[in-house]
Amino acid sequence: MLSALTDWVRNIIMVVLFATFLELLLPSSGMQRFVRVIMGMLILLAILGPAVDILQSRITPEMPAFAGQSDPAADRVTSGAEAVVRARDRLAAEYYRKDLARQIRAVVAGIDGVADARVAVELEQGEGGRAGALGKVRIFVSPGLTSADRKVAKITVGKEDGAHMGELRPALRERIVRTVSELYQLPVSHIDVTKMN
Secondary structure, eight states, X not given: OHHHHHHHHHHHHHHHHHHHHHHHHSXXXXXXXXXXXXXXXHHHHHHHHHHHHHHHHHHSXXXXXXXXXXXXXXXXXXXXXXXXXXXXXXXXXXXXXXXXHHHHHXXXXXXXXXXXXXXXXXXXXXXXXXXXXXXXXXXXEEEOOOTTTTSOOOOOSSOOOOTTTTSOOHHXXXXXXXXXXXXXXXXXXXXXXXXXX
């Protein structure tokens, strides 16, 4: 209340000062009388402004936009907007899921001993049916050479010992799970690593 009163007095003072300054600039002529009438009206409007606002608010009270009446056109617009929001959320969740799968695949493919990887990501449902946090991650790995396997070894003709090449070793599986768990803050139980067929 006090700030409104202060603003009101400040507005009146500014209009009076403006009128006085304008009157000093004009030479004494017929124009000066015209400017005095206009400035007098502006000062009167500045003084009566709050009273006019109060009277106007009492005469025409504000009505809410939707006063409980159901409008079929408004209902169609609302349902259409909700459908657009659902479609947008579904597309955003799909894009997010695919992007996470690409990121995790790049991380797993960079681990020593992985030749190739494919990743499937599931998102948890958040509030309102929206896709939320990262849920379950399924990683399909094609094992490859490790740095120890890449060393030049003695070549022998005959019996070949390559049994470890096509297997998904427990140490490699553990390294993949630990890396993804740490990077994406996922519990180990949400990460499933299997050998690619």
